[in-house]
Amino acid sequence: MLAVRKTRVFGNLSWSRWSSDAAKATTDPASALEDANKRQKLINELAEPLEQRRRPAIDPKETSVMLFPGQGSQYVGMAKDLLRFPGARQIFELANQVLKYDLLKICLEGPREKLNRTEHAQLAVMVSSLAALEQLREERPQAIENCVAAAGFSLGEITALVYAGAMPFDKAVKLVQVRATAMQAACDRAAGGMALTLYGPDTNLGEACAKAQQWSLDRGVESPYCGIANYMYPHCKVIAGNVEALEFLEKNAKALKIRRMKRLAVSGAFHTPLMQSAVEPFTKALKSLRLEDPIIRVYSNVDGKPYRNAKNILHHLPKQIVRSVKWEQTLHEMYERKQGAEFPRTFECGPGKGLMQVLEKVNAKAAQSCTNVSA
Numbered sequence: 001m002l003a004v005r006k007t008r009v010f011g012n013l014s015w016s017r018w019s020s021d022a023a024k025a026t027t028d029p030a031s032a033l034e035d036a037n038k039r040q041k042l043i044n045e046l047a048e049p050l051e052q053r054r055r056p057a058i059d060p061k062e063t064s065v066m067l068f069p070g071q072g073s074q075y076v077g078m079a080k081d082l083l084r085f086p087g088a089r090q091i092f093e094l095a096n097q098v099l100k101y102d103l104l105k106i107c108l109e110g111p112r113e114k115l116n117r118t119e120h121a122q123l124a125v126m127v128s129s130l131a132a133l134e135q136l137r138e139e140r141p142q143a144i145e146n147c148v149a150a151a152g153f154s155l156g157e158i159t160a161l162v163y164a165g166a167m168p169f170d171k172a173v174k175l176v177q178v179r180a181t182a183m184q185a186a187c188d189r190a191a192g193g194m195a196l197t198l199y200g201p202d203t204n205l206g207e208a209c210a211k212a213q214q215w216s217l218d219r220g221v222e223s224p225y226c227g228i229a230n231y232m233y234p235h236c237k238v239i240a241g242n243v244e245a246l247e248f249l250e251k252n253a254k255a256l257k258i259r260r261m262k263r264l265a266v267s268g269a270f271h272t273p274l275m276q277s278a279v280e281p282f283t284k285a286l287k288s289l290r291l292e293d294p295i296i297r298v299y300s301n302v303d304g305k306p307y308r309n310a311k312n313i314l315h316h317l318p319k320q321i322v323r324s325v326k327w328e329q330t331l332h333e334m335y336e337r338k339q340g341a342e343f344p345r346t347f348e349c350g351p352g353k354g355l356m357q358v359l360e361k362v363n364a365k366a367a368q369s370c371t372n373v374s375a
């Protein structure tokens with residue numbers, strides 16, 4: 001039997017702290033008061049008392065795990081079906097208040113080119129994923145109450161940390177805005193991309209990437225890179241690097257024994273050294289937050305292990321920008337069980353069903369109890 005970790009109470013908020021207490025500076029006192037009142041109204045409406053007593057141990061199959069998608073899962077029209085839930089609408093209202101523009105409109109109407117820009121896509125996916133939790137809370141509240149762990153793919157890791165109470169929602173929105181803007185700036189410096197890559201047991205993917213990188217260097221690309229950005233499932237990785245390197249792999253796929261490559265809807269080579277310039281501004285923004293220890297286990301993309309405490313988050317999260325996402329390793333760590341042991345219910349919350357499909361490839365038994373709560 002698994003014991004559900006005792007939930008600590010943060011004020012009177014439910015599964016996440018929707019806003020910090022920091023006052024927002026403005027040059028217009030009347031406008032500041034109006035914004036503050038509206039923000040507080042939204043926060044109060046989203047608040048719900050937490051259970052304060054220790055809950056009894058429950059059967060593993062009655063516990064739940066949350067998975068949150070990353071950039072690339074966005075699509076025009078996302079979050080439309082969530083607007084029937086008041087909590088979801090309020091989350092978008094609060095995000096709009098923080099951002100000072102209409103994020104929901106971009107989610108619903110696009111255009112696609114605008115939504116796919118990193119500075120919009122990351123925010124759209126995070127806020128939509130948290131809005132999807134409002135549907136889950138309405139329809140299956142026990143899934144929230146009995147959640148024991150969470151993980152997010154790339155950007156989704158920040159969503160998971162908000163869900164676990166490690167950082168307040170409004171501060172996380174600003175943090176993702178800094179992250180996305182810095183990563184977009186890095187994308188603009190060097191044309192890069194990412195490609196889902198399927199290969200066989202006889203493929204030497206490392207050697208293929210090295211050849212692509214050398215080919216790019218020989219053609220005058222300054223400090224090129226090509227390597228594994230995401231570990232997905234057996235014989236499937238996401239390769240990222242300069243556009244020229246990806247083109248080399250695509251043109252020479254047969255000779256390199258690569259079975260298939262599919263470009264992702266992202267604007268740069270994320271989780272590679274080409275994103276190095278984004279690390280400093282993100283780290284600075286992260287240090288300005290008051291981080292808390294997560295109230296449930298949240299797994300790091302960097303090493304596939306659960307964060308130990310707030311200090312561990314501060315140390316690991318910036319590295320994620322330039323290091324490979326070890327998602328396959330994370331899933332092995334999360335779902336490791338003794339033979340015959342039951343698996344928790346898993347909920348993928350956010351746009352798309354990509355993480356569910358990956359789980360099927362990594363752990364088919366765990367995937368049998370996985371449900372998508374789509375944004």
